[in-house]
Amino acid sequence: MAAQLYKTENGRLFHAGAVAIITVGLPARGKTHVSRSLCRYMRWMGVSTKVFSVGNYRRERLRTIPEEYFDPNNKAAFAARIRIADDCLDDLIEWLQHGGGQVAIYDGNNVTEERRREIHDKLVNQDIHPLFIESICNKPEIVLANIRSVKISSPDYVGWEPEEAVKDYTKRIEQHKINYETIADLSLPFVKLMNVGEQLIVNNVQGYLQSRVVYYLMNLHNRPRTIYFARAGESLNPNLYKVDAELSPEGRQYAENLKNFMIAYREKKRTEANNSEDQERPLSIWTSTRKKSRQSALPFAEAGFPVRQHSVLTQLNPGEVDGLTPEEIKQKFPEEVARARQDPYRHRYPRAESYHDLAIRLESIIMELEREKNDVLIIAHDTVLRCLYAYLFDRPESEIPTISIPRPFLVEITPTAYGCKETRMEITPESCV
Incomplete structure (x- = not known):
């Protein structure tokens, strides 16, 4: 399930x-x-x-x-x-x-x-x-x-x-x-x-x-296409949701590396493809409306790729635990921590969202993803990518909070009649040329 x-x-x-x-x-x-x-x-x-x-x-x-x-x-x-x-x-x-x-x-x-x-x-x-x-x-x-x-x-x-x-x-x-x-x-x-x-x-x-x-x-359609997942770059204040901070210098470099890697990788695939449809299929970029996601997609926009912002791709809202360390959360909300351990998918901290809430919010983007006939790169927070990954691979809800979508990896997902296939590629400066 x-x-x-x-x-x-x-x-x-x-x-x-x-x-x-x-x-x-x-x-x-x-x-x-x-x-x-x-x-x-x-x-x-x-x-x-x-x-x-x-x-x-x-x-x-x-x-x-x-x-x-x-x-x-x-x-x-x-x-x-x-x-x-x-x-x-x-x-x-x-x-x-x-x-x-x-x-x-x-x-x-x-x-x-x-x-x-x-x-x-x-x-x-x-x-x-x-x-x-x-x-x-x-x-x-x-x-x-x-x-x-x-x-x-x-x-x-x-x-x-x-x-x-x-x-x-x-x-x-x-x-x-x-x-x-x-x-x-x-x-x-x-x-x-x-x-x-x-x-x-x-x-x-x-x-x-x-x-x-x-x-x-x-x-629904069955035209060949590829879906890519990538984490947004690191922001100047990654631990505070309410701040909506801009990308750090490291985050900006990561965004540039991501763009260069995608262009080089897709060019290589186009060269090797036997199918003309694979050679001609364009790429669009989807991001949330948060600054770090938008700025992570900026190099793509400057290179001429279409970039679309979706508010529903915003990360899980942490509520009152925003900015707190794990130790501080244990001290301030010991009962909530115990509930979270029992049901990490459905539990929500005070004034926060649960993964269940996030999954409901993402239903509209899932349907749009099913309609999309071209390749898509989704640049978002790992909480969002976990839910989308679970949908595409039919993973149990209990696994969603622990699905690994690390930065700086690019996840390539290819839908087929018999299920999705994935490839994970590390984005390094050497791999971007």
Whole structure:
């Protein structure tokens, strides 16, 4: 569970009951990306959510895939695929009814009307609200990009040569096309997601949770991009929040080093990139409205990069412990220190914010980050970066206060269909040339 925004005793929110989200569509249409991204967002909201992947069940049962396993004319293979898919669906139902879950995502192809009606009726009979999400791509370049960027890294193709993996997966897509039927039954609640976010068609969607799903999908895309995190430079008075001090000389030098490092690093990546989109993707800088963040981004602005200030990126407000040393806090607020140790994520000192408060404040920037199609460098305080990092990597709320985002490191985060990947690079004067 990530940074849970809301919490109830029974673990279910908004009186929405149990919801099952069923993916629909041909392979390489972004279904896994949608499933995992949506799961991460719902968990961040505090909704107990889990992905049930038919592909994972198949890999666990078979280890290796027979050559004609996806051939629609192979009746024995078709029956085996249905058995595995049904086992996955039964486990989903069990988790929703007895495992403390509220939203389960059934990640599979589900390409026929008959199969979808069967799933719908089975869920409704168990008092589970179904919602179908059909991923449709009518642009060949998007499909090819999905095949290359996602399926080469898929567990199905570990150890394969990239071109052979592309060839095999293309064949699998053609086999699924034979029986594929787009959703036409208007009695079903569904969302049609065109070209991973270019257009949404919504039908018969009801309830708060389902509406939040639609809202999230409106902001989702799977275009390649990179997110960078960097601490703001050190200020003249780093221990006093209320002062809002300017950067120290060391902080100004750090800001210059950060700019030089980013330019050199991105130029190197552009030179090595095979994809023209990677070569041309611009970079924007996001900061808080605090002086040290704005001034840390100033070298980028002077170099021509767009810089945007967001007040919600302001660091956690320490309240009455502002400027106090750990020893002084223990002496002045011994009871508060004990409470903070018990629940460091939700505890707030007098007139202060907790990490929980900060996570709620950052929800709008998270949605903006999901919408962003270009590369972004976020320069902020470590408290802010911890929360954003926890969202992207689906980290438990209990870990957030201790996530390490040290200065002078640059954290490079690359979202993929199977989760985010990170690289940490130390910014030194030698690395900035």
